[in-house]
Amino acid sequence: MLEVRSLDAFYGDSHVLHGISLRVAKGARISVLGRNGAGKSTLLKSVMNAGPRARGEVLLDGSDLGTLPSFRRARLGLALVPEDRRIFPHISVMDNIRLVEAAAGPQGLVDPETILAAFPILKPLVGRYGSQLSGGQQQMVAVARGMAARPKVLLLDEPTEGLAPVIVDQMAVSLTALCDALGTGLLLSEQNIRFARRCTSAVYVIESGRLVYQGSWEDFDARPDIKQRHLSV
């Protein structure tokens, strides 16, 4: 469903991604692991055409997205939840979620009951302002908002960074429940291997902008050298 072919990405003259190719089949959930600065965020932003200058192909359902701007990619079924969350402080949680209505396809937004069933942590918070949320609560709202427009593939950038372990566990349950309920594919950038393993079925590893490994979690576990060489700090 989502395919990236020979993707290179640049910030000015700085060449950050080198020939990345990957696939997220319909409804599949895939992790991209890598150390700080490996290029995970650049990869997700390039798929969305949201920042870096990219070369190569990004295909959704077989169609090359070419130079389509991000808002058009959103309408075709991609949603990016960036690392910095972007929750609006002076509107309510529910209004933060409804903001993606413009990006939703003809089926419209996912109904609030479905979202709140998957994210019960948000139920008592729906009327609160964005500014009244903890970091973990904001992250939950950002992920719920990303899902609300029914993307075919959610591009989720390091959602667990800085969150308490109990919130990380809730995030894994909520995210996988909603992806299952809506048939959503996931491309997850992470450094938290435990969370990534809970949420996805296969893993890509990038280092210095190059793909250095791809396989199932079983295969990854059978290759401790990969973790040692490319992911330990």
Ligand SMILES: Nc1ncnc2c1ncn2[C@@H]1O[C@H](COP(=O)(O)OP(=O)(O)OP(=O)(O)O)[C@@H](O)[C@H]1O
């Ligand atoms: N806006 C930018 N302008 C110039 N260079 C950038 C920019 N954003 C990122 N970079 C550089 O691109 C490289 C990849 O960064 P990127 O943010 O994609 O890595 P990452 O794997 O997501 O890291 P982290 O886990 O720290 O978020 C790094 O060397 C970084 O310094």
